[in-house]
Each structure stands twice: as structure tokens, then as C-alpha cells.
Amino acid sequence: MALIEPEDFRLEKLQELRRLGIDPYGGRFPDTVPLQELVEGFQENEGRTVRAAGRIANLRAMGKASFLDIKDRTGRIQLFFQLDRIGEESFHVHQQLEPGDIVGVEGELTKTRTGEITIFVVTFEVLAKALLSPPEKWHGLRDQEIRYRRRYVDLFTNDEVKALFLKRADIIRAIREFLHARGYVEVETPMMQLIPGGAAARPFATHHNALDTDLYLRIATELHLKRLLVGGMEKVFEIGRVFRNEGISTQHNPEYTLLELYEAYGDYRTMMDLTEGLIAHLARDVCGSLALPFGEAQIDFSPPWPRKGFWELIEEHVGIRRGDAKAIRAKAEQIGLEGALTQDPDWLALHVLDKCVEDRLVGPVFIVDYPKSVCPLARAKPDDPELAERFELIVAGMELANAYTELNDPQEQEVRFRMQVGHEDERERIDRDFLRALACGMPPAGGIGIGIDRLVMALTDRASIREVILFPLLKPQEEPDEKGPTPQ
RNA sequence: GCCCCCUUAGCUCAGUUAGGCAGAGCAACGGAUUCUUAAUCCGUGAGUCCGGGGUUCGAUUCCCCGAGGGGGUACCA
Incomplete structure (x- = not known):
């Protein structure tokens, strides 16, 4: 059994691409322009043929035309696929695309009627077919556990x-x-x-x-x-x-x-x-x-x-003077520190500072x-x-x-x-x-x-x-697979 | 380690007040649509209600045990 189970409707599109002789996992796609540059440098590049690549973030199909938003590391741009422009075969291929897929396109950089900067696609390649759906487009991914465990999804x-x-x-x-x-x-x-x-x-x-x-x-x-x-x-x-x-x-x-x-x-x-x-x-x-x-x-x-002295802060916040070992012990015991009666008073004072002072300091x-x-x-x-x-x-x-x-x-x-x-x-x-x-x-x-x-x-x-850590340590959730590390 | 809270469709979440066929939006699927942008309209399918046990005629709901997560606390000079 496969370790991950792709979604059926995505597998069907993958198979359709393969049937058409298209590798859904394309290779090198050179000479692309970062999307942000395309948008910001629109004035200079309007009407030119440009190449771009990215992940499909959103898709609006209108029958014989469709709009896709793609995202790369720099930004987002809209693509326009039109039956008349790319022909029936290509259009059918494009209909196998879904949110989450990664595509490379070439086309004319221009604006739509509504003024949105858009690439009117002439040719394109499927660079990676996603077999799992991305999260919902309105709310995105909120579940903290999934965000941490699948940071790649969280990031894109x-x-x-x-x-x-x-x-x-x-x-x-x-x-x-x-x-x-x-x-x-x-x-x-x-x-x-x-x-x-x-x-x-x-x-x-x-x-x-x-x-x-x-x-x-x-x-x-x-x-x-x-x-x-x-x-x-x-x-x-x-x-x-x-x-x-x-x-x-x-x-x-x-x-x-x-x-x-x-x-x-x-x-x-x-x-x-x-x-x-x-x-x-x-x-x-x-x-x-x-x-x-x-x-x-x-x-x-x-x-x-x-710059505040260690003992100065303890006196200020806890009311204990430097060297008052008895008071420190009493305070340590009061806040439930382990070893309040036996440990070195300085060591206890350090913990008292930690517990009673530090988290109050902005x-x-x-x-x-x-x-x-x-x-x-x-x-x-x-x-x-x-x-x-x-x-x-x-x-x-x-x-x-x-x-x-x-x-x-x-x-x-x-x-x-x-x-x-x-x-x-x-x-x-x-x-x-x-x-x-x-x-x-x-x-x-x-x-x-x-x-x-x-x-x-x-x-x-x-x-x-x-x-702030890309992959924080969490308890393992899945069984490690056979070839993976085995716990001692 | 201890305490509290959470876990329902791929995602975001309702809900079962007080036990009686499992809900919405998005996503998906079928249809319409050649300038949309949270596209729209019509239609359809979708579930181990975290797992195990118990009570019950009947448990997603109540009880017990457990798992994962979140927060707190302890620990971490």
C-alpha cells in the first residue's frame, strides 16, 4: 500500500495527462521572470512575451476561457487561458490543472479589460501535479498542529x-x-x-x-x-x-x-x-x-x-535584601522550588529571580x-x-x-x-x-x-x-515506515 | 510530571440544548458560461464525528481509559 493516498479526482487528471503523453512532472523551465518583477515592471514589458512559473493558487474556469492565479517566491500574477488562443488540445490539457499544481507558462504580458496585469498564455508546461489538495482558499490553514507538522503547506x-x-x-x-x-x-x-x-x-x-x-x-x-x-x-x-x-x-x-x-x-x-x-x-x-x-x-x-543589579531587582520585586539567606529560602519554599531547604541560597536566589522577576520585565x-x-x-x-x-x-x-x-x-x-x-x-x-x-x-x-x-x-x-522555528519538534504521530529510523 | 481546553468531510467550522438517519461554506464531481478575480448559476457525491471500552433498545452526544494538539504550571543556572 502506498504511504500516501492521493485524491481520486487528482489521480484521474494525472492519468489523463499521462495518456496525452505529457509528463506531469516537468523539468527545467528557464528564463522565467519573478512575478513581482512582472507586475512592478509592467510599464516596460507591456505587450512582450514573457515566461513565468509558479504554483496555482486559485482557478476560475469560464467554459472556453479561464483565469488562474499563480504564486512564486516573490508574488502573484494572473494567467488567462483562452480556447481560441491556445487551441483545443492545449485547452484540454489546461483543464487538467488544479489549485496546488505547479506550471510554467509563456505568453503575452498585458492587462485584462478590468485592468488586471495578466499573462495571456500561449504555451505552458505542467511542472508538478499536486496529488493532494491545498487548504481552503478563504481561511487557509489554521490548525496549528498541521501547520507545524506540514510546514511546507503552511508556507505556501x-x-x-x-x-x-x-x-x-x-x-x-x-x-x-x-x-x-x-x-x-x-x-x-x-x-x-x-x-x-x-x-x-x-x-x-x-x-x-x-x-x-x-x-x-x-x-x-x-x-x-x-x-x-x-x-x-x-x-x-x-x-x-x-x-x-x-x-x-x-x-x-x-x-x-x-x-x-x-x-x-x-x-x-x-x-x-x-x-x-x-x-x-x-x-x-x-x-x-x-x-x-x-x-x-x-x-x-x-x-x-x-542595567539593573541582580540583588537590586530581587529587593525591588521580592523585597529580599542581598545575603538574607533565610528570606530567600522562605521565598523559595513559598513558590515551591525544589530543594528550598538544602540548596545553596545563591542558587535559590537565581531561581527566585527567574520565577518572580524576569517574566514581569518588558x-x-x-x-x-x-x-x-x-x-x-x-x-x-x-x-x-x-x-x-x-x-x-x-x-x-x-x-x-x-x-x-x-x-x-x-x-x-x-x-x-x-x-x-x-x-x-x-x-x-x-x-x-x-x-x-x-x-x-x-x-x-x-x-x-x-x-x-x-x-x-x-x-x-x-x-x-x-x-519561529521551521520544523519544531513535536511528538511523532505516524508510525515510522519500515526503512525509517527505528526507536531504540 | 500535573491542571484546563480542543479533536466532526480534503480545508474552515456549525451541531447533537436534554441520547433518536450527520450539517454549512470552500474544495471535488456533472452541466451552463471566451475578461474573471472569494467568479456566478443549476445539479451531485462526499464522514472511523481522534481511538478503545462502558451505560443504553439506541452513543458523534453521557461516563471511563488512552492518543495527538493548544495553553498554563513544574522542570530547564
Whole structure:
């Protein structure tokens, strides 16, 4: 049995095309003009013979003539098929076309009586026969599950969805250009690692057969990018996927795109300036305004952004003063934090901030100077050594970025790794080669990680991370077919 | 993990108030129509009412269990 079941009426048209000796899955169709250009450049091209290709979005048959709208990546144009113009045979072929099919046409670019820019088709080819019907033309595809599972349908049906992913691509390209213009070098570091480090998250495990070695998908790029600082690549960045084996929510996808960058001889202030500059540039020049809507709120990305102390915010929102371990424990217990009585108070404070403060902040706001014990990779503040030079950037209640003045003292780093607090399974295994790299001398540096998916959410007013990831992870719905991957 | 909500035709959705032959629009099919554009007009067909079990003379509807999805919560420095 076939894995998909085509619709009968479409199969019949497919068979009719084949009977007529026409391959319903044509090949190369050169010399087409993007549809938007045809429409916008109509003045210069009126009356010319043009070639165009696209998917049939709508079809209005009038008996001996019909109008079809086709869409390509740039726009939409109307086609006019007329019996007298193309002859009976061709007209019969054209009657096998349906919404969803992909056609290439050649004809005269002109206007209809009603003034609509239209290609009066002379010849055409069927480039792909669709065996499944596209969604309904008025409402389109609304069902969120189908939108996520069959993103290809979502994309060709819902123009605003395609526009969003084009904007995501624009944002990422603009990030690269911004960084290249400032002398950063883009690199790629291993996704498969022996020790997943640089963050505290459960990793995905895999196995290399030839080496008979367990490997983990990376949870961050930090430790490798710092090795490159040691190697003399003084301004580096990587935009890549990281993988965290944690829950799924409107703000979490198990694989997500992270920008990490490091700049030698800088610190976390350097990173704040850079972040403000970068994101303000993206808002203004890619998204059109420094003030962007997010749900009911309005986010103003005009720099400079407020910088608020970690303890300052806790005092302001929760009323607990720095160092009041008892009050922190009480609050942690009140909000039901696991380990409220046993965990390190700084670790609890971090979670209290996460629960009680962050989602109230519209931002953008930098939360600065975290307790040192919860930042094992960050350098201590010289004038207040219980705090670390770390900030998080909050926008629309989301953690968008996390940055440090990087710790470059190898002995201190080893101690900090060993003292790391938190749950057992959150603790990093110690990456000895990373310590060895630090021991070779790493320049002082500022570094930052920016969650690209959440950044795109903030810039495009989307409440769910699934809206900005082309293929978000969902539970499998169908049985994998015989040749597909088999679950362990 | 827990809580709430959703699942009816290819698509968008009604509906079964209170259990009694399953509904609309679009799409499809047949017909008319050589300038329409949400084309129009006439006609037709279309369903595992998410799955399984229970109650009942009878369940899409009520009850129980389950699946998928959405939202929330927990977890995720």
C-alpha cells in the first residue's frame, strides 16, 4: 500500500495527462521572470512575451476561457487561458490543472479589460501535479498542529508565515554582516562532544561505533570558542544549533539556534554595548522601527538600555535584601522550588529571580552582577568578589542573552568547576582539556550567548518559539515506515 | 510530571440544548458560461464525528481509559 493516498479526482487528471503523453512532472523551465518583477515592471514589458512559473493558487474556469492565479517566491500574477488562443488540445490539457499544481507558462504580458496585469498564455508546461489538495482558499490553514507538522503547506498557503521566515533569515544575515563588519570571524566547532560543557543542561547522548565511544550533542559552544581565543582568534562567533534534553514549551525547543561570540581584551560591558548596538540595528534596519509591538506591550529598543543589579531587582520585586539567606529560602519554599531547604541560597536566589522577576520585565533590560557561585565561567567583580561580572538580557519576559567577563585564570576555573552548585545532574563534568587551554593563557575577554529563536520572537511579536522555528519538534504521530529510523 | 481546553468531510467550522438517519461554506464531481478575480448559476457525491471500552433498545452526544494538539504550571543556572 502506498504511504500516501492521493485524491481520486487528482489521480484521474494525472492519468489523463499521462495518456496525452505529457509528463506531469516537468523539468527545467528557464528564463522565467519573478512575478513581482512582472507586475512592478509592467510599464516596460507591456505587450512582450514573457515566461513565468509558479504554483496555482486559485482557478476560475469560464467554459472556453479561464483565469488562474499563480504564486512564486516573490508574488502573484494572473494567467488567462483562452480556447481560441491556445487551441483545443492545449485547452484540454489546461483543464487538467488544479489549485496546488505547479506550471510554467509563456505568453503575452498585458492587462485584462478590468485592468488586471495578466499573462495571456500561449504555451505552458505542467511542472508538478499536486496529488493532494491545498487548504481552503478563504481561511487557509489554521490548525496549528498541521501547520507545524506540514510546514511546507503552511508556507505556501499562509503568506505571512513565509514572510516571517524570510524575516528570520534577514535577521540572521544582518547579524553576520554586523559582526563581520566589526572584525569577528565565524567558526564552526564540534556538535558531538565527549563532555558537553559550557552550560548546565541535560544532553542528548549518542554513540560512535568505530570509536566505540559515547558522545553527546553540544549544549553550548562556549568552551570551544574560548579555546579559539587561546589560539589567537581574538574575535570569534558561531551561530549554530545546540541541543538540550529538557522540556518543551512556548520558549523552549530541544534544539535551538544560539549565537555565541567572544572578544579578547573586552569584558561584559563590551558585550552590553555590542548587544545594544546589534539588536537596535536589527530592530531599526531589519524590522523597521526601534519600537516594536509585542502582544499588548510595546518594546523600545532605543539604546542605552537600563542595567539593573541582580540583588537590586530581587529587593525591588521580592523585597529580599542581598545575603538574607533565610528570606530567600522562605521565598523559595513559598513558590515551591525544589530543594528550598538544602540548596545553596545563591542558587535559590537565581531561581527566585527567574520565577518572580524576569517574566514581569518588558525590557530590554540588562540584569547585571550575579552571585559568583552560580556563574562558574565568569570572572568575579574586582571590587565585590562574591559577585560575578555576568549579565542576562531580558526582553518581553524572556531570557534573550547571557554574557560574562570570561574567567581566564585556569586554577580559579578548576576550583569554580569543583564548587559548582545546583542539582547533581545540572553540574558540568569537568573538561580537563579546556583547563589545559586556559593554562596556555587566554586573553581576558567578554563573551555572550544570544538565543536567536527568542530574539526573532521578540522582534516579530510571536508568543511561541514554534512560530519561529521551521520544523519544531513535536511528538511523532505516524508510525515510522519500515526503512525509517527505528526507536531504540 | 500535573491542571484546563480542543479533536466532526480534503480545508474552515456549525451541531447533537436534554441520547433518536450527520450539517454549512470552500474544495471535488456533472452541466451552463471566451475578461474573471472569494467568479456566478443549476445539479451531485462526499464522514472511523481522534481511538478503545462502558451505560443504553439506541452513543458523534453521557461516563471511563488512552492518543495527538493548544495553553498554563513544574522542570530547564
